[in-house]
Amino acid sequence: MEFSKSFNIQALVKTIKEELLSDNNDPYSFIAPSAYDTAWLAMVPDMSEPCQPMFKNCLDWVLNNQNVEGFWGEYDGHGMPTIECLPATIACMIALKRWNAGEMIIDKGMAFIEANAEKLIGEIYDSNCPRWFAIVFPAMVEMAQINGLEIIFPDRIKRVEMSIFYKREQILEREELVDKYHYPPLLSYLEALPALYNFDQEDALKHLHADGSLFQSPSATASAFMATGNKDCLNYLQTLVQKCTNGVPQTYPMDEELLKLCMVNQLQRLGLAEHFNQEIEELLEQVYRNYMNRESWPKWTNSMATQLYKDSLAFCLLRMHGFRVSPWMFCWFLLEEEVQDQIESNHEYFSSVILNVYRATDLMFPGDHELEEARSFSRKLLEKTTSMGNEDQHTVPFPSFHSVIKHELRFPWMARLDHLEHRMWMEEKNSSGLWMGKTSFHRLSCLHNDKLKQLAVKNYEFRQTTYKSELEELTRWSKSWGLSDMGFGREKTAYCYFAVAASTSLPQDSEIRMMVAKSAIVITVADDFYDMEGSLDDLEKITDAVQRWDATGLSGHSKTIFDALDSLVNELARKYFRQHGTDITNSLRDIWSETFASWFTEAKWSKSGFIPAAEEYLETGMTSIASHTLVLPASCFLSPSIPDYKLNPVQYESITKLLMVIPRLLNDIQSYKKEQKEGKTNFVLLHLKENPEADIEDSIAYAREILDKKKKELLEHALMDGFNDFSKPCRHLHLSCVKVFQMFFDSxxxxxxxxEMFQDIQKAFYIPVEVGAPKPLPPHPGSKQRYPTVVASYHFNQRYKNRIIRLAANSVVSHPISGNPYMKMPMAPKLKFCFM
Structure with missing residues (x-):
């Protein structure tokens, strides 16, 4: 069974590499075509035959790509249409009506709008209707009426409809065609400007880009060409249609390097990067070279949003993969007050870009003051975005965006475990959204996104199967050594394994996970024995026994703990000897002896009432937290492994010392109240005692200041070469351990x-991934599959079988271009053979 699952995963990986990551593939196929923009190109008449469309393939796309529910545009991740689909659907119907094509398709589109308009726009009011929607939607309704399509909305939303039209009037009165306060500029919506609007053809021509486009918008350029006949506009449109043969994007040309970066980002967010390491590294190396050769920082342009999105995404991916890049790679926007004003004035439009900027600032090193400024700026705007309209999802670019932003703001990146983050992104219904375009989000194509999600789900479920099996094995081990039935303290077998499994991403690292989890169980039991169960005499005996590594004289709980520890150390030493031919038994014993000695020191302080200096406490406490006891032995089994002498306290690398102090501070900030009641020492309490003029909040702030500095240092040491002799896997294991402690002690x-951890453990190991209702199968390229006779030939599945037969039983099939009926007959008997 496991072999079969793994084989299916590898087969999907191979397909995706061939379809998405091959150098021969068209990057534009990665992005979903824009129904709205394709419809506008379909409206352009041929100059020599004005009764025919110039771009017939765009009209064909409109004919062939109506969704089964009757709308044009993208589904969200749950198979539901979004508000973006309303203007796109109306534009497609206008294009069909203009050429007397697809009468039945138009009727189906009208039925969709009648049935769904209230749901899609019923909650939009004047105060929070998105600017782009207020500009485009009224224009499409008016154009539909001019072309003989009477779109009638239910009386229940008449007031909302009127408020949207009123907001459009306000925008037209207030905004210049192109100004420095509104983005995208009003002129980029040329196709949606009313006929009576004060508009001069010269306004459009003087803002044409060198490539002949109007703000690189296919729809606006199509409108400009129909109004002016400009040859540069025509050349742009012809080039666009030749390049994008299966529907056009809403921006052209697009930055192909950005599209590839988006693919890498999607692979990482879905937990699939492990399958594409080589492809990812090769792409990032090329991106890094390009950035290093960049001669100057970007200047203000009309593609500023896309540029900032790309630069912040590239910075994040490059720094995460160990490339040395400056924060100015994307913080250039801080140097331009005009750019900041634009972003603040249009924060709704820039929200996806600003979220990307905020994510990039997670990777902050010491001295990155630019990132601190960028983080403050972006956080303020994100909080403003989430505060507008409370939970009204229409105040932001796409539904559920509130929850995505709030997750980023509430949970520090350091406190998130990869496994659960991957699951959250799979279940996010708008995970295909990349960055905001003029009238909708740039999205992953449905076909590619579905394949990626299919692979991600299979990959996640394969991990769940692996993790469940390992947890069962670990539970048996814990019981066999008597560690789960001590009768005191915390039984944390599931917690220990969850923390290890959810923070690392590779199922083949089973050996690492098991040894770290076993060590964590021993540490938890022994720490509780020192804290709450053992007498000072008992603790002295077990400490001495561990120093000598001799159980003579031990009994009861002490003997149980020592025997389990001895077995674990011997198990690890045997494995290492088989792999490397070196005996590390004494090195492993030394690191455990150091840990037990620190517990005994703290126990003596507690039982005697001795209060150490804060510095002395921290020196002992960073050992007693035992994070290094988890990571260093496991690092001996990584490839490449660390040398055994790195287990010696004198030889600890700076990254290991940071690993030791950070969890101690995290723990003490959260547990000072409990430890104050129990009469124990704590760094926060000791600082308060040594600084009588301070209050408890001052002491917490002081500890957090040290903690913040240490986390930045560790992040730099973990991601960048040159600070220590550890390999990248070893450094990343240090980082994973810190993230676990941050998760445990964040708030x-x-x-x-x-x-508190129960639900997370259930999601990590047991609950299947929920990726929403299945979407209809994607269109077959070039097919006429929206017609029953053709749909049946492509989709041999039960879900479509009954639907098609019911539809066909009373079907009038229209000619795909003229819309005239050419067949009326009971078709169900003739279709049944398709499903035999």
Whole structure:
């Protein structure tokens, strides 16, 4: 069974590499075509035969790509239309009506609008209707009426419809065609400007780009060409249609390097990067070379949003993969007050870009003051975005965006575990959205996104199967050594394994996961024994036994703990000897002896009432937290492994020392109240005692200041070469361990709770991924599959079988161009053979 699952995953990986990551593939196929812009090109008449469309393939696309529910445009991840589909659907119907094509398709589109308009726009009011929608939607309704399509909305939303039209009037009165306060400029919506609007053809011509486009917008350029007949506009449109044969994007040309970066980002967010390491590294190396050769920072242009999105995404991916890049790679926008004003004035439009900027600032190193400024700027705008309209999802570019932003703002990147982050992105219904365009989001193509999600789900479920099996094995091990039935303290077998499994991404690292989880169980039990169960005499005996590594004189709980520890150390030493031919038994014993000695020191302080200096406490506490005891032995089994002498306290690398102090500070910030009641020492309390003029909040702030500095240092040491002799896998294991402790102690002490982690563990190991209702199968390229006779020939599945037969039983099939009926007959008997 496991072999079969793995084989299916590898087969999908191979397909995706061939279809998406091959150098021979067209990057534009990665982006979903824009129904709205394709419809506008379909409206352009042929100059020599004005009764015929100039771009017939665009009209054919409109004919062939109506969704089964009757609309044009993209589904969200749950198979539902979005508000973006309303103007796109009306534009497509106008294009068909203009050429007397697809009468039945138009009727189906009208039925969709009648049935769904209230749901899609019913909650939009004047105060929070998106600017782009207020410009485009009224224009499409008016154009439909001019072309003989009477779109009638239910009386229940008449007031909303009127408010949208009123907002359009306000925009037209207030905004210049092109000004520095509104983005995208009003002129980029040329096709949606009313006929009576004060518009001069020269306004359009003087803003043409060198490639002949109007703000690189196919729809606006099509409108400009129909109004002016400009040859440069025509050349642009012809080039566009030749390049994009299956529907046009809403921006052309697009930055092909950005499209590839988006693909890498999607692979990482879905937890698939492990399958594409070589392809990702090769692409990022090329991106890095291009940025290093860039002669100057970007200047203000009308593609500023796309440029900032790309630069912040590239910075994030490059720094995460160990490339040394300056924050100015994307923080250039901080140097231009005009750019910041544009972003603040149009924060709704820039929200996806600003979210990307905020994510990039997660990777902050010491001295990155530009990132601190960018983080403050972006966080302020994101908070403003989420505050507008409360939970009204129409105040932001696409539904559920509130939840995405709030997740980013609420949970620090350091506190998130990869496995659950991958699941969240799979289940996010708008994960195909990339960045905001003129009238909708640039999205992954449905076909590619579905394949990626299919692979991601299979990959996640394969991990779940692996993790469940390992947790069962670990539970048996814990019981066999008596560690889960000690009768005191915390039984955290599931917590320990969850933390390890959810923070690392490779199923083949089973050996690493198991040894870290076993060590964590021993640490938890032994730490509780020192804290709450053992007498000082008991603790002295077990500490001495571990120093000598001799169980003589031990009994009861002490003997149980030592025996389990001895077995674990011997198991690891044997494995290492088989792999490397070197005996590391003494090195492993030394690191455990150091840890037990620190616990004993703290126990003596507690039982005697001795209060150490804060510095002395921290020196002992960074050992007693035992994070290095988890990571360093496991690092011996990574490839390449660390040398065994790195287990010696004298030889600890700076990254290991940072790993030791950060969890201690995290723990102490969250547990000072509990430890104050129990009469124990704590860094926050000790700082308060040594600084009588301070209050508890001052002490917490002081600890957080140190913690923030140490986390930046560790992040730099983990991601960049040159700070230590550790390999990248070893450094990343240090980082994963810190993220686990940050997750446990981010806003409370989750490790001590018996319930707070339950749901996360269920999602990580047991609950199937929920990716929403299945979407209709994607169109077959070039097919006429929207007609029953052809649909049946492509989709041999039960879901379509009954639907098609019911439809065909009373079907009038229209000619695909003229819209005239050419067949009326009961078709169900003739279709049944398709499903035999």
């Amino acid at each position: 409370s002490n989750r490790y001590d709770s018996n319930t």
